[in-house]
Amino acid sequence: MRWKLKPETNPEITSNLAKELGIDFTLAKLLVQRGIDSFDSAKAFFRPNLNDLHNPYLMKDMDKAVARIELAIANNENIMVYGDYDVDGTTSVSLMSSYLKTIHPAIATYIPDRYAEGYGVSYKGIDFAEDNDISLIVALDCGIKAIDKVAYAKEKGIDFIICDHHRPGNEIPDAVAVLDPKREDCEYPYKELCGCGVGFKLIQALAEKRGETIDDLVSYLDLVATAIAADIVPITGENRVLAHYGLQVINSNPRNGIKAMIHQLDKKELTITDVVFIIAPRINAAGRIKHGNYAVELLTELDFDSAVKFASEIEKNNNDRKELDKTITHEALQQITENNEQQNHATVVYAETWHKGVIGIVASRLIETYYKPTLVFTKSGDKLAASARSVKGFDVYNALEQCSEFIEQFGGHKYAAGLTLTEENYPKFKAKFEEVVKETLPSALRTPEISIDAEISLFEITPKFFRIMNQLAPFGPQNMRPAFMASGLRDNGFGKKVGTDQTHLKLNIIEGANQKTYNAIGFSMGDKYEIIQKEQAFKAVFNIDENHWNGNTSLQLLLKDLKEE
Template sequence: MRWKLKPETNPEITSKLAKELGIEYTLAKLLVQRDIETFDDAKNFFRPNLINLHNPYLMKDMDKAVYRIEQAINNNENILVYGDYDVDGTTAVSLMASYLKKIHPNIATYIPDRYDEGYGVSYKGIDFAEDNNFSLIIALDCGIKAIDKVAYANKKGIDFIICDHHRPGDKIPEAVAILNPKQIDCEYPYKELCGCGVGFKLVQALATNRNETINDLVEYLDLVATAIAADIVPITGENRILAYFGLQVINENPRIGIKAMIHQIKKDRLTITDVVFILAPRINAAGRIKHGNYAVELLTEVDFDTAIKLASEIENNNNDRKDLDKNITAEALQQILENKEHENYSTVVYQKSWHKGVIGIVASRLIETYYKPTLVFTKSGNKLAASARSIKGFDIYEALVKCSELIEQFGGHKYAAGLTLKEENYQNFKNKFEEVVKNSLPEELRTPEIKIDAEINLSEITPKFYRIINQLAPFGPQNMKPVFMSSGLRDNGYGKKVGIDENHLKLSIFEGTNQTTYNAIGFNMGKKHALIQQGNSFKATYCIEENHWNGYTSLQLLLKDLKKEEN
């Protein structure tokens, strides 16, 4: 691990802010790192308010989208709500359909089959719309690259409204309206909405048009928060407000489908991390194992008993997904070793029998082992399909652009993408991708980095200190849980390896001459046990968390890494 301490940006502003807020310098420093430099900035940050959401009509084409939907309602047209099969897509479809059904009876949903149709807008979906007399399709979390598909729909007299957040290409589809803040000529102030977030802005605009207020839309924010968490978008600005209030809805008054999932996992209060690792994989599992329709059914269900049955089925899907993920990861790791490819700059693996629904998860697992830009391929029809995942600082989308002559189709973000190619191009693509990564990946990025917010003394860690840190939540990209570093640490002699395989490290540490001890846990850090033995001095990076045990709550350090103290 590379440890990188964030530089001190502006000590004067930090000191002034600490004084105005009556908090420790370190806490003010955390705020300044997040571009919160004044009392008013801090007030807005610590007390998010829905009135600070932007006017949806600032988004390019919003007026056209609202006009076309109102026209469809007035003309009693059939509207098809179409979305991707992942969490962002299924929550967006559930949100849009739930709202529109309140004001118009002729609403249906469509999720493409991951295996039969693949990602995004499909010809099959447009044919379905034509066969069932739908004259308007609202596409969510997809569509920005669907130039040919939208042209095909236009010939059939079917209009498209596209709500997407993926990076646009040089050309955009000829749709009635395209809502995507990442368009160069879109002046919407916040660019990092997820697909469900863009859908929510359309609902907000429709609601405004009908004299409804933002308070009338709070019930939909559990879906928006789930999508924000699952799609790993920045938790800044508008996303932070939506996630903050969405988490409140999840914990206090969630929709029936989410309530049924929480009932299954038997957890009291969910954090944004719980949404990422507990709710999102279950919603995703429907599209990975069976069909994304099951997720939409669950998220739009209004009867609790029916929702419990659906949630139970999805739980089974998730267990199947876990088994597939574990087995395919083991096979992929074996393939890398057999082909002696672990020294490569990239990881590219292929097995025709691998389940297409879990190759993205497997790519992430391989990065945990080898920490390289990774692609996992499987057979999909008469082509190969891959999920791509990247490492911090490396733009995998741009790397794929440089290999585009060998690719049939691709799309995605800086850190995650999907693609298809002809089987005969696989080896040439693999060689080209390795060459691109080798020539464009800086050497220092090949080692995982821990960004440290501040160096502190253990004595600074108090219940009040932790309470204020907790108010920075919800945490996520660009608002990560603070990571601290402390030096001159020693274990009190009771440090030990724990867990069935002794993979983890449990310590009780103190600093310098201060004999106050702090409990610490380091998952998968059992190998570092020797560092802390015999009174050795060491330094640590860690987050602070609450530990609940036998009805007693205490603060503990969640270790990120340990290093021997340098003389």
């Protein structure tokens, strides 16, 4: 692990902010690091307001999208809401279809089959629309590269509205409206919306035309917050406001599908992290193991008892997904060893039997072991399909662009992408991708980095400090949970390895002459045990969290890494 301490903030600005807000210097430093350097900006940050959301009509083509939907309603046309099979796609479809059904009866939904149709807009989906007399398709979380598909639909007299957030190619599809804040000709002020966020802006614009206010749309924000969490978009600006209010809905009055999933958990209040690791994988599991339609049915179900049945079925899917993920990860690691590819600059593996639904998860697991840009391929029809994942700071989308001569189709983000290619091109692609990564991945990015917000004394960590720090939530990209570093630490002699296989580390830390002990836990850090033995001094990087045990609540340090002094 490379430890990287964030640059010092301006001491005068930080001190003034600390005085204005009545908080200590370290907490003020956390705010200044996030671009919050005045009382007013701090107030806006700590008290997100729905009225701060941007006017949806600032997004290019929004007026055209609204006009076309209004025309479809006036003419009693059949409308199909189309979305991808992941969390962002299924929440988007649930959001859009739920809202449109309140103003128009003829609404159908469509999620492509991960295996038969693959990612994005499909010809099969357009044929389904034609067969069912559907004249307008609203595509969410996909479509920005569907040039040929949109043209095919147009030939059949079917219009498209695209709501996407992925990077466009050189050409924009010839749709009635293309809503994508990442379009170069779109001047929308916030560029980091997820697909469901773009969909929300469309229903916000539609609602405005009907005399509704943002308060009338709050009940949809549980879906938007779930998509923001799952799609790992920055928790800044508009996303922060949407996630803040969406979490409130999730914890107070969520839709039946989300309530049914929470019903199975022993959790009083969910955080964004809980949504990422508890809710999102279950929604995803439907599309991975069975079909994304199950997730949409769960998220739009109006009867709670029926939602509970859907949720238990999806829970089974999620357990199946975990087993597949474990098995395929083991096989992929074996393949790397057998082919002697541990020293490669990139990880690229393939087996035709691997389940397409979990290869993205497996790619992330392989990065945990080898920390390299990673692609996991499987057979999909007569092509090979892959999920790509990257390491911090490396743009895998750009790397794939440099290998495009061997790729049939690809799309995605800086850190996650999907692609298809022919089997005969696999060896050429693998060699080219390895070459690109070798030439463009700086040596500094080949080791995992821990970004440290501030160096502190453990003495600063009080319930008040934790309470104020927690108001920085919801945490996520560009607003991560603060990581701190402390030096001159010792274990009080009771530190030990814990867990059934002794893989975790549990410590009682003391700092310098301060004899107060601080509980600390380091998951998967049992191999650091030698560092804390014999009361030798060490330094640590950690987050601060609460530990709930036997009805008692106390602060504890969640260790991220340890090093000898």
